[in-house]
Amino acid sequence: MVQSKAIKKQASILIGNRVPKEYFVTRGSGESDIQIHAGSYHLALKDAGIECYNVMTYSSILPGIAREIKKPGSYAHGAVAETITAAASTTKGKRATAAIIYGWLYDRKTKQRYGGLVCEYNGDLSEEDAGKSLSASLNELYTNGFDHKYTLGDIRLMTKSIVPKKKYGTALVAIVFVSYEVPIIG
16 A cells, blocks of 8 residues: 555544533442552442542532433443542541532523532531531632622532541542533634
């Protein structure tokens, strides 16, 4: 086969950043006498039903198109799961608390949903105190850039704690994205 000296231009499309569209929320805890990462953290992922995903972590913004769905019954072993995750690990007898709070911004004039703000907590507070701290954090985000144009509503708090009896313990809460829109821009 003879190759042409001229390089043929391939047809292509230009796409924009993917926008997460569907997500589910899950939580779990685990404990281990071996270690945290390949021990209690993995067992917390298993308790949450996401142990066979390769978990990647996002920062704390939900797009306006995002909607919650029921956790899928199955997924491909090794699939990438992009998430907003709170995870806290500890040692025997000490509390670990993971929590996520999020709320939706609505345009004051049109009432249309703009997007969501998310805050995560990883530490040793009680679930109640972690919730209070997260509420204050969410309010701070809202009042420092969004309150002039949007209202904040539909606030949801998810928490998980563990006081392990074994050497290590991990608690986690995750928003797991499962589908995306990809804009074609050229």
